[in-house]
Amino acid sequence: MGELLHKIERERRTQGNVIFYLATPPTLYAEVLQRLGAAGLSHTRCSLSPPSQAPPRTAIPVGGPLLRPPPTTPRTESEGVWPRIVIEKPFGRDLQSAQALNHVVHQAFQEEQVYRIDHYLGKETVQNILVFRLANGIFEPLWNRNYIDHVQITAAETLGIENRGAYYEQAGALRDMVQNHLLQLLALVAMEPPVTFEAEAVRDEKQKVWQAMHPMSAEEVSQCTVRGQYGAGEGGGKPTKGYRSEDKVSPNSSTETYVAMKFFIDNWRWADVPFYVRSGKRLAKRVTEIVIQFKRVPHMFFQHSACNRVEPNLLMLNIQPDEGISLTFGAKVPGQAICINPVQMEFRYSQSFGAQAAEPYERLLLDCLRGDQTLYARHDGVEAAWALTTPLLEAWQNSPPPSFPNYPAGSWGPAEADTWIAQDGHHWHQ
Numbered sequence: 001m002g003e004l005l006h007k008i009e010r011e012r013r014t015q016g017n018v019i020f021y022l023a024t025p026p027t028l029y030a031e032v033l034q035r036l037g038a039a040g041l042s043h044t045r046c047s048l049s050p051p052s053q054a055p056p057r058t059a060i061p062v063g064g065p066l067l068r069p070p071p072t073t074p075r076t077e078s079e080g081v082w083p084r085i086v087i088e089k090p091f092g093r094d095l096q097s098a099q100a101l102n103h104v105v106h107q108a109f110q111e112e113q114v115y116r117i118d119h120y121l122g123k124e125t126v127q128n129i130l131v132f133r134l135a136n137g138i139f140e141p142l143w144n145r146n147y148i149d150h151v152q153i154t155a156a157e158t159l160g161i162e163n164r165g166a167y168y169e170q171a172g173a174l175r176d177m178v179q180n181h182l183l184q185l186l187a188l189v190a191m192e193p194p195v196t197f198e199a200e201a202v203r204d205e206k207q208k209v210w211q212a213m214h215p216m217s218a219e220e221v222s223q224c225t226v227r228g229q230y231g232a233g234e235g236g237g238k239p240t241k242g243y244r245s246e247d248k249v250s251p252n253s254s255t256e257t258y259v260a261m262k263f264f265i266d267n268w269r270w271a272d273v274p275f276y277v278r279s280g281k282r283l284a285k286r287v288t289e290i291v292i293q294f295k296r297v298p299h300m301f302f303q304h305s306a307c308n309r310v311e312p313n314l315l316m317l318n319i320q321p322d323e324g325i326s327l328t329f330g331a332k333v334p335g336q337a338i339c340i341n342p343v344q345m346e347f348r349y350s351q352s353f354g355a356q357a358a359e360p361y362e363r364l365l366l367d368c369l370r371g372d373q374t375l376y377a378r379h380d381g382v383e384a385a386w387a388l389t390t391p392l393l394e395a396w397q398n399s400p401p402p403s404f405p406n407y408p409a410g411s412w413g414p415a416e417a418d419t420w421i422a423q424d425g426h427h428w429h430q
């Protein structure tokens with residue numbers, strides 16, 4: 001491979017710049033990384049136009065310098081020359097395996113060369129979370145425990161597992177969606193403003209959020225989580241089979257296709273504010289959204305009457321599919337009596353901007369070409385997310401679910417998830 005890369009470099013004048021993209025089964029990641037390192041391909045050593053301190057090009061033997069051991073001072077990103085590596089999820093399957101994988105990665109590559117991809121971070125609406133919070137003066141003063149009652153983060157899918165039974169049996173909803181995508185969304189909602197909008201500063205602030213969330217004990221797992229698995233039901237007006245009847249799925253599978261959980265962030269901004277996170281396959285509707293529920297007014301001035309529907313203010317960040325933001329507030333219904341009903345102010349991407357946004361992967365891969373890691377996961381972030389999710393996996397493994405399947409395809413998940421959140425005096429917004 002080194003010879004091929006060198007040939008391309010000479011022909012296309014790529015100056016030693018290479019992106020390796022690991023889209024292999026995760027079981028091969030470690031070996032591929034080790035071999036790239038052993039072959040010297042993770043170091044930058046050859047270029048058609050070397051920087052002044054580097055040996056002149058004539059000093060590099062023609063015919064495969066990339067295959068030789070690295071020189072004493074490999075050239076770096078800061079010198080504008082780079083091999084980079086993009087790694088797909090899943091990045092490990094628990095804390096221990098993620099740490100081991102990071103170790104292997106770092107034996108071959110510097111962290112500044114590593115791009116752990118999470119396609120949620122490439123979505124326009126996800127990038128807009130920070131813009132919404134930090135480019136507008138009116139929301140940030142309210143963005144804390146004094147005004148926010150709780151937060152709900154939902155990623156609901158109507159699809160089942162499609163043809164991915166073998167993968168999903170090993171993964172489940174927690175590993176597939178929560179450890180990565182949903183904890184990233186949570187961090188963007190909860191983080192402090194970074195000092196600059198640069199990769200390290202942004203990722204430092206996200207890291208602090210995960211560090212402020214304590215891993216659950218086994219008892220907390222039983223109190224703060226609900227899991228589910230879909231049975232036969234309906235999807236798109238047609239009958240659909242249950243998870244256990246899907247291809248390459250065990251008929252006794254205890255893999256969860258639905259999870260709901262409650263996290264707390266133990267810091268000054270968020271102490272005691274629950275963050276409810278849920279995700280499931282074969283649910284009633286495809287929707288990913290973040291709902292910020294504000295506290296009620298301290299004293300209700302208007303008398304209760306049959307016509308009043310006074311709801312707390314809700315700010316909904318619609319990540320997909322109907323991308324936009326809406327704010328719900330109470331308004332007086334026209335007429336003699338004081339009757340209050342919730343109404344909405346809406347922003348829709350399609351109406352305001354029209355143009356179709358770039359696909360998340362387009363955006364992210366372009367960032368990788370440009371050397372911008374802001375929208376990529378850093379090693380410590382991946383480990384922090386696993387530190388939060390691994391105790392759930394362990395507790396669940398020790399107490400297999402008695403009632404699977406516990407929700408019909410096409411529903412909003414297990415009824416237990418509704419009674420569970422109702423114990424806190426809340427209900428799911430859907």
Ligand code: BG6
Binds near residue numbers: 157176177288
């Ligand atoms: C992937 C999961 O990471 O995200 C899939 O492996 C899931 O199971 C998908 O369906 C959801 O992505 P999106 O962009 O459709 O919300």
